[in-house]
Amino acid sequence: xxxxxxxxxxxxxxxxxxxxxxxxxxxxxxxxxxxxxxxxxxxxxxxxxxxxxxxxxxxxxxxxxxxxxxxxxxxxxxxxxxxxxxxxxxxxxxxxxxxxxxxxxxxxxxxxxxxxxxxxxxxxxxxxxxxxxxxxxxxxxxxxxxxxxxxxxxxxxxxxxxxxxxxxxxxxxxxxxxxxxxxxxxxxxxxxxxxxxxxxxxxxxxxxxxxxxxxxxxxxxxxxxxxxxxxxxxxxxx
Numbered sequence: 001x002x003x004x005x006x007x008x009x010x011x012x013x014x015x016x017x018x019x020x021x022x023x024x025x026x027x028x029x030x031x032x033x034x035x036x037x038x039x040x041x042x043x044x045x046x047x048x049x050x051x052x053x054x055x056x057x058x059x060x061x062x063x064x065x066x067x068x069x070x071x072x073x074x075x076x077x078x079x080x081x082x083x084x085x086x087x088x089x090x091x092x093x094x095x096x097x098x099x100x101x102x103x104x105x106x107x108x109x110x111x112x113x114x115x116x117x118x119x120x121x122x123x124x125x126x127x128x129x130x131x132x133x134x135x136x137x138x139x140x141x142x143x144x145x146x147x148x149x150x151x152x153x154x155x156x157x158x159x160x161x162x163x164x165x166x167x168x169x170x171x172x173x174x175x176x177x178x179x180x181x182x183x184x185x186x187x188x189x190x191x192x193x194x195x196x197x198x199x200x201x202x203x204x205x206x207x208x209x210x211x212x213x214x215x216x217x218x219x220x221x222x223x224x225x226x227x228x229x230x231x232x233x234x235x236x237x238x
Contacts, residue, residue, distance in 0.1 A: 072098025
């Protein structure tokens with residue numbers, strides 16, 4: 001099965017940022033410029049960018065629309081847009097900006113009608129469901145969500161969800177390694193799974209693929225250069 005490596009570009013006030021325990025913090029990598037980062041990632045071989053609007057996730061406003069549109073226009077790559085996407089209107093706006101795929105946030109999962117509406121309106125491959133997990137339960141960043149994992153995965157599968165993005169919240173913006181047991185647990189739902197949180201090396205990507213993932217999002221390790229992104233992308237293409 002093909003495996004896709006997606007370098008992440010996290011946006012805060014139009015600039016590159018990292019999510020920390022204290023919230024989003026500006027990053028000086030690539031001079032803080034998202035388009036410079038995108039060009040470097042594409043030059044390394046990236047065919048997908050995972051773009052996160054942290055203003056939307058933490059402030060509830062799609063404040064990075066201009067940057068997202070520019071990232072979607074970068075030649076040679078496609079954008080998977082995310083960041084607190086809770087409504088059909090958010091999904092449609094991100095698609096209008098040029099996103100090839102949109103991640104519906106875990107914060108939307110307490111409203112089954114919204115999820116069913118988004119899934120029902122989507123063409124195959126257009127929508128991914130975000131599954132943010134801490135302590136074995138779904139707990140969305142920036143929202144008061146606490147859902148049982150197995151039952152939620154069950155109704156998402158029955159609803160016809162295309163794919164899942166599982167994020168280990170305790171590994172976000174760290175280089176602590178992925179939670180492969182969580183990936184394995186989510187993959188048992190039988191849907192394609194992408195993994196995020198803590199991935200720092202090709203070995204970690206191999207580990208999440210071995211746990212059942214078909215893709216991996218690399219954030220801090222790609223942004224700060226501890227991961228050889230070109231080598232990771234070359235590995236994924238084999």
